[in-house]
Amino acid sequence: MEQAFKKTILEIEDIQNIQPDFEQLKILDQETAQKIQVLIFAKERNVLKVLTTNNYSKSLNKIMWVLEEKWYKHEIYYTSLEGFLYALGRYDQLQDTINKQQIQIKEQKQAEWKSAIQMIKKIFETKNSVEPWEFITEVIRLAFQTWASDLHFQVEIDKVESLIRIDGVLQKILEFDIDDFQKYLQKIMFISWAKLNIDYIPQDWRFTFEAVDINWKTRNIDARVSLIPWLKIPSTVIRFLDSTTWLKWFEEIWFNWKSYEILKRNILKNTGVTIFTWPTGSWKSTTLYSILNYLNDWSKKIITLEDPIEYQVLWIQQSQINPNKWYTYEVWLKAVLRHDPDVILIWEIRSKETAEIWINAALTWHLVFTTLHTNSAIEWISRLMNMWVKAYMLAPAINLIIWQRLVRKICPYCSTKIEASFAEKEEILEQVKIINEVDPKMNLHFDWTILHAAWCDKCNNTWYIWRTTIVETFEVSDSIKKLIVWWTSTMDIYSAARANWYFTLKEDWIIKVLNWETTLDELRRVL
Numbered sequence: 001m002e003q004a005f006k007k008t009i010l011e012i013e014d015i016q017n018i019q020p021d022f023e024q025l026k027i028l029d030q031e032t033a034q035k036i037q038v039l040i041f042a043k044e045r046n047v048l049k050v051l052t053t054n055n056y057s058k059s060l061n062k063i064m065w066v067l068e069e070k071w072y073k074h075e076i077y078y079t080s081l082e083g084f085l086y087a088l089g090r091y092d093q094l095q096d097t098i099n100k101q102q103i104q105i106k107e108q109k110q111a112e113w114k115s116a117i118q119m120i121k122k123i124f125e126t127k128n129s130v131e132p133w134e135f136i137t138e139v140i141r142l143a144f145q146t147w148a149s150d151l152h153f154q155v156e157i158d159k160v161e162s163l164i165r166i167d168g169v170l171q172k173i174l175e176f177d178i179d180d181f182q183k184y185l186q187k188i189m190f191i192s193w194a195k196l197n198i199d200y201i202p203q204d205w206r207f208t209f210e211a212v213d214i215n216w217k218t219r220n221i222d223a224r225v226s227l228i229p230w231l232k233i234p235s236t237v238i239r240f241l242d243s244t245t246w247l248k249w250f251e252e253i254w255f256n257w258k259s260y261e262i263l264k265r266n267i268l269k270n271t272g273v274t275i276f277t278w279p280t281g282s283w284k285s286t287t288l289y290s291i292l293n294y295l296n297d298w299s300k301k302i303i304t305l306e307d308p309i310e311y312q313v314l315w316i317q318q319s320q321i322n323p324n325k326w327y328t329y330e331v332w333l334k335a336v337l338r339h340d341p342d343v344i345l346i347w348e349i350r351s352k353e354t355a356e357i358w359i360n361a362a363l364t365w366h367l368v369f370t371t372l373h374t375n376s377a378i379e380w381i382s383r384l385m386n387m388w389v390k391a392y393m394l395a396p397a398i399n400l401i402i403w404q405r406l407v408r409k410i411c412p413y414c415s416t417k418i419e420a421s422f423a424e425k426e427e428i429l430e431q432v433k434i435i436n437e438v439d440p441k442m443n444l445h446f447d448w449t450i451l452h453a454a455w456c457d458k459c460n461n462t463w464y465i466w467r468t469t470i471v472e473t474f475e476v477s478d479s480i481k482k483l484i485v486w487w488t489s490t491m492d493i494y495s496a497a498r499a500n501w502y503f504t505l506k507e508d509w510i511i512k513v514l515n516w517e518t519t520l521d522e523l524r525r526v527l
Contacts, residue, residue: 008076010051012083020090022097024048028063030091037084038063047073053084112212114460116145117164117173124174136184137191139174141211144221144240149281153181153188153236160233166460167408167467168281178232185233192225199234203227204308213242224310241310253290256511258439258501259473262400266475267291270342272399273358273368275349275380282404283469284371285310288345291369292316295343304345305332317341333357337364346370352387359389362397376505377403377474378494381484395476395484403472405505407512407522408464414456415463415516417449424450424520431510439501444514451516468517470508475500 010018020041027048033039036059042049048067052060060076067074079087120142127135139162143151148164153176160181162174176184189196192205206224213219222241227234255263266274276284289311292302296315303317312318317339321327329346330353336344349355349372362368374383380401384394420428425448432444453463476484480496494502503511506527512518 300342377472411459
């Protein structure tokens with residue numbers, strides 16, 4: 001090709017040996033090039049290589065003038081009509097390339113679940129031929145379309161592993177050289193407005209990107225970026241915040257009918273506190289926002305204090321704490337009551353003072369929702385009392401406590417019924433007996449079979465698709481309120497709760513196993 005460029009007159013053999021630059025070929029469309037017998041086939045720095053028969057010299061001069069106006073230099077190469085017609089065939093190659101690119105773009109835009117994972121691996125192989133910005137944004141978009149909850153870039157000694165969390169389980173998809181990953185990390189930090197010159201403290205930022213959501217609609221998706229100093233470069237996690245997955249109708253939050261009935265009864269009250277307790281990543285946002293969405297109308301004023309605000313909801317007054325500016329839970333709670341709210345959401349109980357303020361809010365005719373980290377629904381009592389919250393204030397304020405976990409749902413496409421083993425039968429029968437004793441209306445029946453999955457493309461060979469909730473719903477009755485005031489032991493409260501149709505997390509799980517929603521293997525993994 002370089003030898004051909006040394007000549008100003010090109011024979012058809014010379015043109016056949018030149019690989020055209022399709023980007024430069026686009027400067028003139030095929031119709032114009034054919035009409036005036038001029039095309040641009042290459043570029044070196046700011047110099048365009050122009051091929052012509054010179055049969056239309058006036059038109060050629062006009063084209064050269066336009067290029068000069070755009071600050072392009074040019075070199076003209078001449079050929080015969082036969083050579084030019086051969087070169088003109090490159091437009092067909094260009095169109096084929098464009099068609100392939102459009103098909104690939106369409107496939108990437110529509111890729112989901114397993115196909116999105118495969119597409120990520122495919123574009124990873126060509127990452128050096130595209131801009132770092134283009135590559136990393138495409139990886140982020142496709143990672144979201146696997147329906148992952150978050151994307152991890154985990155730093156090891158000499159590499160960076162990229163993982164996605166699908167249905168609560170991490171799976172590795174890519175592996176970067178640690179030095180090569182630097183340029184992609186800079187792009188992530190740039191789009192999220194993170195401070196590029198800070199690598200010694202954690203940073204939390206966010207950005208927005210466009211993708212196809214779970215309902216096949218193209219729209220903006222929020223992403224939260226967490227950076228933690230680690231070895232040579234920060235470890236990075238991108239959490240996807242998609243409102244189509246959290247803002248559900250209240251009836252769609254996957255509670256069993258008994259828990260749903262208890263929850264609905266308590267959120268329709270005008271006063272009192274409902275506490276949600278769970279570990280991180282248990283869809284507390286989904287449940288809480290679904291409840292607020294259910295209560296959200298012009299007849300009620302709803303005010304929230306969040307850290308951070310994950311989703312913006314119309315008609316709800318949302319506020320975010322800022323400890324650096326002395327805007328804490330305690331400061332906010334003292335001020336918010338002057339705004340005359342009907343419903344208050346306090347994202348987390350962090351101190352005795354916070355607890356006492358929301359208790360006072362509940363006792364002064366406000367409906368309050370909040371969260372607390374414990375290992376069961378009943379443990380909230382000892383946890384708050386260990387904060388030195390007074391029992392005589394706590395008891396009348398509390399309506400309901402819900403402990404929630406997530407479990408994977410078994411794949412409906414490759415699962416079949418099989419006879420349970422002897423150990424599995426004994427385990428299930430024991431729980432069924434207890435459940436029917438607590439609430440005979442449940443009338444659970446075990447037919448000796450459980451679901452077992454094989455592997456298929458639908459579940460990406462994992463046995464499971466999506467997730468559902470298992471819950472403990474602990475309603476605080478008048479008898480339990482008395483036990484809290486005259487505190488004796490957790491076991492006394494547990495016995496009173498059992499008399500009030502309280503089911504443990506494991507028992508709720510067994511109900512879902514018998515309803516063909518999940519498996520005993522998943523029970524052992526989570527609990």
